[in-house]
Amino acid sequence: MPQAITDYVPLADKFLQHWNDAENALGRAIVLEEGTTRDSLQDLKDALIVAQQAALVAENARQGGMRARDNARAEAFPIARQARKSIASVIPSSEEARQLPVKFLPLTADAQKQLVALRDVENVWSSVNALPANKYASLVVPFTVLVDLQGTQETITLARYKAAVATLATAASAVQTAEQALTQAQQDRKKxxxxxxxxxxxxRTVIRGVFPLTSAVYRSLP
Known part of the structure; x- marks a missing residue:
């Protein structure tokens, strides 16, 4: 029996051809005990091809989503960390500063869980921007942060940060959807x-029982 997944479609083709030859030699249709016919085998082979293609598409989507997710992380996390540090430094006694997340999950953590803290920063930043201009002498609104992104210092607005978080959320959802599709395709393929x-x-059992050892049909079994 084949060991590799890719062996099964070409082997099914060999069985389909052999089944056709055996029926021609026997002069009637060959039906297995469970009612399986040659057409049943053809349908199953087609289903396997569909499952294999679905698995390939899902894996490609997963990899693309992971790249987009990692790129979004590379932008969102430096901004979030700097925003938390800046808000806590500029208005340390404020209610907004106390609402900042205590920590961020590692970059390798689940993106959906990471988004909780990133959105906390987004909400606090929005609250800071809504503060009266003269409430804190140290605060300039709308609030911006200076961030080193890939070796370049940039002044980041809330809108830019929101876009980075939204991109990460979209990519994380795409990865999740692709992983679910991949799991389903793998299950269908396995079945x-x-x-x-x-x-x-x-x-094989039927052919060996119906045809004599000297028969070309017997001897040509896949």
Missing amino acids: AIETLAAIFKAY
């Missing part, structure tokens, strides 16, 4: 392969 393997075994 099709297991069913194919059982059909191959049952078909």
Whole structure:
């Protein structure tokens, strides 16, 4: 029996051809005990091809989503960290400063969980921008932060940060959707392969029982 996943489609083609030759030699249709026909095998092979293609598409989408997610992280996290530090430094006694997240999850953590703290910063930043201009002498609104992004210092606005967080959220959702699709395709592929393997075994048993050892049909079994 084949070991690699990619072996099953070409092997199914061999069984389909053999099944056709065996029926021609026998002069009638060959139906397995469970009611499986040659057409059943063809349908199952087609289903396996669909599952394999779905798995490939989902894996490509997952990889693309991961790249987009990592790029968004590379922008959102430096801004979030600097915004937290700047707000806490400029208006340390404010209610807004006390609402800042205590820490951020590591970059390798689940992006959906990371977004909780990133959105906290976004909400606090929005609150800071809504403060009266003269409430804190140290505060200039709208509030901006100076961030080193890939070796270049940039003045970042809330709008720019919101866009980075939104991009990360979209990419994280895309990765999650692709992973779910990949899991489903892998399950469908596994089920099709297991069913194919059982059909191959049952078909061999029938052919070896119906045709004599000297028959070309017997000797040409895949």
